[in-house]
Amino acid sequence: MGIGETGLDYHRLPSKQTGSTPADDERYKQNRRSCSSSNCEVAVELGLNCVVHTRDSLGDTLIQMQPFVGPRARGVFTCFVDNPAAMQRVLAIGFAGQLHRHRHLQECQVVRETLAAVPADQFMLETDSPYLAPVPYRGKRCEPGYVKEISELVAQVRNCSLDQLERGDLRHRHEILPPSSLNFDGARVCDRSQTRSNVRILRGRQVFRAHPC
Numbered sequence: 001m002g003i004g005e006t007g008l009d010y011h012r013l014p015s016k017q018t019g020s021t022p023a024d025d026e027r028y029k030q031n032r033r034s035c036s037s038s039n040c041e042v043a044v045e046l047g048l049n050c051v052v053h054t055r056d057s058l059g060d061t062l063i064q065m066q067p068f069v070g071p072r073a074r075g076v077f078t079c080f081v082d083n084p085a086a087m088q089r090v091l092a093i094g095f096a097g098q099l100h101r102h103r104h105l106q107e108c109q110v111v112r113e114t115l116a117a118v119p120a121d122q123f124m125l126e127t128d129s130p131y132l133a134p135v136p137y138r139g140k141r142c143e144p145g146y147v148k149e150i151s152e153l154v155a156q157v158r159n160c161s162l163d164q165l166e167r168g169d170l171r172h173r174h175e176i177l178p179p180s181s182l183n184f185d186g187a188r189v190c191d192r193s194q195t196r197s198n199v200r201i202l203r204g205r206q207v208f209r210a211h212p213c
Helices: 022-046 058-068 084-092 102-107 109-117 144-158 162-176 192-202
Strands: 002-009 049-055 075-077 096-099 123-125
Touching (some): 002 022, 002 075, 022 049, 022 058, 049 058, 084 096, 084 109, 096 109, 109 144, 123 144, 123 162, 144 162
Parallel strands (some): 002 049, 075 096
C-alpha cells in the first residue's frame, strides 16, 4: 500500500537533552530529511503511496516533500492533529489527512475545527494500532476494529450520519488504493518477479520509522 511512516519529527531534539547543542539539532534534522527523501524516492520508483508522519515540523516536512508531490507521489499525513490552515497546506499538495486520536477529538477544539472543515472525501479514519487505543480502551493494545469508536465521534463532530461518513472515507480510500489492485484479503496483487524486483530496489536504502517509540 505505501512506504512509511516517513516524514520529520522534531519533538525530541538532541538539544532537549543535557550536553547537546543547536548544532546537534541541525545534524539530527538533516539526517531525518535525508532518510525521508530516500523513502519518498522508493515510493516513487515502486508507484506506492507515502505515509507521512510529522510532529513539530510541518513546514519543513512540506518543503522536503515538494520534489515528490503531484503526479509523482501521493499519500496521507497520518495521525493529523493540527489546525484547519495546516490541513489545507497538506491538501494543496495532493495528500490527505488521517485522523484517529479519540482523546484529541474529544478535548482539542483545534482538531475538532479541522475535522469539521475538511472535505468529506479528503480525510480518512485510522486507529494507529497497536498504539493510542481510543476510549474506552485506553491503556490497552489498539486494534483496527476500534475505528468504530473513532467513526462515531467523528460523525458527531461533523454532524453527519455514519453512512455519510463511510461513503466519503471509502471514496477516498478507493482513490488512493483502487479496489482492482486488491485481492480478497486486502493485499496488493503482484507476481513473484515484481516482488523480487521491489526487494532489490529496497536493499541498500535507508528506510526508517519517522518517530521514536
